Amino acid sequence: MDNLPRFTAAAVQAAPVYLNPAATVEKAIGLIAEAASHGARLVVFPEVFIPGYPYWNWTMNPVQGSPWYERLYRSAIDVPGPYVDQLRAAARQYGVVLVIGVNERGPHSLGVLYNTLLTIGPDGALLGVHRKLVPTWAEKLTWTGGDGSSLKVHQTPVGPLGALACGENTNTLARFALLAQGELVHASCYIALPVAPADYDMAEAIAVRTAAHSFEGKVFSVVACSTISPEIVDAIAGDDEELRKKFARPRSALSGIFGPDGRPVSEPLVDDEGIVYAEIDLARCIQPKQMHDIVGHYNRFDIFQLHVDNRPRTPVTFATDPAHTTAPLSPLSTETTGITKEDA
Numbered sequence: 001m002d003n004l005p006r007f008t009a010a011a012v013q014a015a016p017v018y019l020n021p022a023a024t025v026e027k028a029i030g031l032i033a034e035a036a037s038h039g040a041r042l043v044v045f046p047e048v049f050i051p052g053y054p055y056w057n058w059t060m061n062p063v064q065g066s067p068w069y070e071r072l073y074r075s076a077i078d079v080p081g082p083y084v085d086q087l088r089a090a091a092r093q094y095g096v097v098l099v100i101g102v103n104e105r106g107p108h109s110l111g112v113l114y115n116t117l118l119t120i121g122p123d124g125a126l127l128g129v130h131r132k133l134v135p136t137w138a139e140k141l142t143w144t145g146g147d148g149s150s151l152k153v154h155q156t157p158v159g160p161l162g163a164l165a166c167g168e169n170t171n172t173l174a175r176f177a178l179l180a181q182g183e184l185v186h187a188s189c190y191i192a193l194p195v196a197p198a199d200y201d202m203a204e205a206i207a208v209r210t211a212a213h214s215f216e217g218k219v220f221s222v223v224a225c226s227t228i229s230p231e232i233v234d235a236i237a238g239d240d241e242e243l244r245k246k247f248a249r250p251r252s253a254l255s256g257i258f259g260p261d262g263r264p265v266s267e268p269l270v271d272d273e274g275i276v277y278a279e280i281d282l283a284r285c286i287q288p289k290q291m292h293d294i295v296g297h298y299n300r301f302d303i304f305q306l307h308v309d310n311r312p313r314t315p316v317t318f319a320t321d322p323a324h325t326t327a328p329l330s331p332l333s334t335e336t337t338g339i340t341k342e343d344a
Contacts, residue, residue, distance in 0.1 A: 004282040005159050009185075009222045010040035011276040013255035013269050014049075015229035019075045021051040025083050028100060029090045035275055036094035041122070042158045042280075045100035046226035046255075047165045047189040048115055050083065051075045052103075053226065055236045057138035058195040059243060069142060076103035076113055079129055084118065092124030097156045099163050099187040099224075104131070106144065108315060115143045117163045117189055119154055127154040128163070133174060136167035147313040153181035159282050163187035169209045177308050179217040180295045184282050186213055190225040192253035192271075195246050203254035203270050215262030217295075218288040220280045225253040227273050260288045 012031050017023035028045060035043045047053070054072055056065040077083045079102070091098040098120040106112025115135060119128035131146025151174065153162045162178035162185075169175065169188050178186065188210055193202045206223060214221045228247055237243040256268030257278035265278040292298045 004285075005157065006279065006281045006283075007041040007158050008039040009042040009158075009220070009257055009278055009280050010035035010038070010044070011222050011224040011255040011257055011269075012043065012045045013225055013227055013253060013276065014046070014273045015227045015232065016049050016052040018052045018229065018231050018235055019071055021075050021077055021083055024049065024051045025086050029086065031275065032090050032094055032096060032098065035277075036096055038275070038277055040096060040277065042097045042156075042161075042185070042222065043099070044163075044187045044189065044222045044224040045098075046224045047101040047117075047191045048103050049100055049226060050077060050102040052232070053191040054139070054142045055195060055232065057141045058193075059236060062141055065141065072103060072142065073105065073110070073113060076105045078107070079104045079116065079118070080126065084126065087118065088120055088124040088126060091120040091122060095122045097122055097158050097161065099161075099189065099222075101165060101189045104129075112144045113142055114146060115139070115165055116146075117165055117187070119156075119161065119163055119187075121154075121156060127156070128152055130163055130165070132165040133168060133171070148308050148310040149312040151177050151308060151310060153178055153183045156185075158280070159184045161185045161187065163189065166190045169213060173306060175213055175217070176294070176306060179219070180306070183217065184219050184285055185280065186217070186219050186221045188213070188221055188223040190223065190253070190255075192226050192228050194228060194249040194252040195243075196252075201251050203251040203268075206254040207256075207264075207268065210256075210258045211262040214258040214260055216292070218260040218285050218292065220260060220265070220282070220285070221258045223255055223258070225255045227253050227271065260285045 032043055056068040100118050102116050104114040104116035115132035117130040121127050130150040133146050135143040153160045160182045162183040190206055210221045210223045233247045237247055254268050254270050256276050257265045259265045269276050
């Protein structure tokens with residue numbers, strides 16, 4: 001703690017190459033290179049950037065959206081897998097800590113997709129695979145919820161880093177679980193949502209949630225949100241002019257970097273593609289914590305207790321490892337009867 005990191009952070013606001021994982025990974029690598037050329041040591045991408053968000057859940061009924069689910073499943077990625085290897089190589093090549101959202105195929109079922117955040121170190125190590133705990137509203141038609149095993153803070157060269165996806169940043173207990181592990185840098189990953197209810201200002205909602213976590217925890221937050229490309233509008237809205245108008249709705253995305261006082265460190269970016277940069281000095285987290293340290297002196301742990309079940313959840317638990325289970329023994333096996341040929 002004598003030498004708290006000072007570094008440049010980058011929040012990427014961009015659209016994926018929709019439902020094309022290879023092209024989206026290529027775009028991501030280009031943006032990582034661009035951010036690194038501006039001195040960024042931490043680069044944060046939007047939620048499910050690879051290869052995009054299932055907007056059809058908000059615009060179609062479940063029967064109409066089912067073929068789109070299959071398209072997303074086929075274009076989702078495996079973790080670990082070749083696309084992850086490319087991202088790891090890019091983080092290593094450019095020496096950055098990388099947080100990026102992906103659609104992850106479940107390894108055990110063709111019906112499972114996860115909304116996943118990957119955290120990768122500057123040496124290319126895959127530090128974390130966080131699966132969104134609760135898909136939000138219409139998202140339940142696409143994603144399976146994760147478990148508490150990935151609710152972790154990672155020790156990185158830019159400091160203790162945690163990450164949550166979109167609506168998880170509204171979950172007070174999930175945020176507290178990260179803060180209580182010493183989080184000082186928080187990555188918030190969002191998607192643009194122009195098809196939200198008419199009275200919902202997505203940009204404002206992102207700013208409020210980011211400011212709240214930064215102020216409550218006295219931490220820095222790097223928030224990255226996707227944008228809406230003409231390609232996405234064409235794919236989802238087609239010739240439906242009313243729906244195309246909805247996708248043109250302003251203030252659907254906001255990206256930026258917020259300090260431990262809850263204020264933006266630099267001007268946030270709204271709607272447009274680009275990269276927001278800001279200098280982060282973790283020493284700025286010390287004095288604010290003297291006033292409110294909700295994971296320290298400003299709490300009553302004799303009154304309040306948070307229990308987190310961080311055990312991995314699997315669809316089946318075997319008493320023994322199936323990979324090492326031998327074939328059933330013959331009824332006349334000496335191992336079962338104890339009778340040898342000589343005894344007989």
